Amino acid sequence: MNAMSSLVVARSVGIEYGRSVILHDVDLTVDAGAHIALTGRSGSGKTTLLLVLAGLLSPSRGTVTWPGLSDSPSTRRGEIGMVFQAPSLMPELTAIENVTLPLRLRGADVATARDEAAKALARVAAEDLVDALPAQLSGGQQQRVAIARALAGGHRLVLADEPTGALDRDHAYEVALALRDGVAAAGGALLLATHDPDLADMFDHQLAVRDGGVCPAVRSR
Ligand SMILES: Nc1ncnc2c1ncn2[C@@H]1O[C@H](COP(=O)(O)OP(=O)(O)OP(=O)(O)O)[C@@H](O)[C@H]1O
Ligand SMILES: [Mg+2]
Numbered sequence: 001m002n003a004m005s006s007l008v009v010a011r012s013v014g015i016e017y018g019r020s021v022i023l024h025d026v027d028l029t030v031d032a033g034a035h036i037a038l039t040g041r042s043g044s045g046k047t048t049l050l051l052v053l054a055g056l057l058s059p060s061r062g063t064v065t066w067p068g069l070s071d072s073p074s075t076r077r078g079e080i081g082m083v084f085q086a087p088s089l090m091p092e093l094t095a096i097e098n099v100t101l102p103l104r105l106r107g108a109d110v111a112t113a114r115d116e117a118a119k120a121l122a123r124v125a126a127e128d129l130v131d132a133l134p135a136q137l138s139g140g141q142q143q144r145v146a147i148a149r150a151l152a153g154g155h156r157l158v159l160a161d162e163p164t165g166a167l168d169r170d171h172a173y174e175v176a177l178a179l180r181d182g183v184a185a186a187g188g189a190l191l192l193a194t195h196d197p198d199l200a201d202m203f204d205h206q207l208a209v210r211d212g213g214v215c216p217a218v219r220s221r
Contacts, residue, residue, distance in 0.1 A: 005068055006067050006068055007032055007067075007157045008053050008064065009028075009064070010026050010049075010052065010053060010059075010062065010063075011063050012026070013026040013027075013059045013063070014026070014059060015045070015057070024213065025062075025212070026062070026213055026214045031189065032189055033188070034190075034205060035189065035192075036189075036190070036191045037193075037194060037201075037217070038191055038206075038208070039193075039194060039197065039207070039208045039217050040209030045212065046209050047161050049193075050082075050191070052064055055076065055077070055080070078153075079156045080159060081158040082159050083143075083147055083150045083161060084161055085162045087134065087143075089145060089146060089149075090134075094131050094132060094133055095121065095126065095131070095145045095148075096117050096118065096121065098134070098145055099117035099121060099145065099152050100114055100116075103152060103153065116152045117148070119152070120148040120151040120152035120182070121144075124144040124145075124178050125171075129145060139166040140166040140168070143163060143166050144167075151178070151183065157188060158188055159191050160192040161193045163175070164199065165194075165195070172196070176192070176194075176202060180202060
């Protein structure tokens, strides 16, 4: 792989909140088309790391670069899809409007955007939720809509933070599979943070955040 096919490269990254060292000396590369599970105990720093890789949080030390993505931070933001751990839908927009929004912002016409959004919602079994407002949806349903939003965007890189944490086990696997395969079909890369070792086993490539660093995960099977 040449350097340009790496979408994000973290080198010797450290993160401190006040005096607390959360991450130190993290080296991590996500190549184009890679699908990686990121495990680690609660509080280990998974969310923090995803925010750094998205460019939403500046590291206290070290560097993050995006060799295969746009040099312009605002364009790059559109190339990276995020599924946040906390609910993140726009409250005044319906499910399908939420999914359509990033497509419209990137210049898709209304009909194309709605078509892509409807397909993405169907992939996560949320086709019946299109006209609901977030407040009318359960936590798990909101998560599925947020995943559909990341799927519809055709992003080069998707960073998904516990995207199935509010779903029951069967739904969690189905939806994680839809996310993995949907991103793969669009030729994108996926980094998915999860507590669930069985869910992580859906990924050939597994990393763990431990003691402030990132290391290869010990597979549970
Ligand atoms: N804005 C913040 N200010 C201060 N400390 C923070 C902040 N955000 C996170 N932390 C601390 O950083 C550590 C790592 O948090 P983070 O949310 O990255 O963990 P996590 O691995 O995502 O956990 P979980 O699995 O529970 O989601 C925790 O100890 C947390 O308390
Ligand atoms: Mg987290």
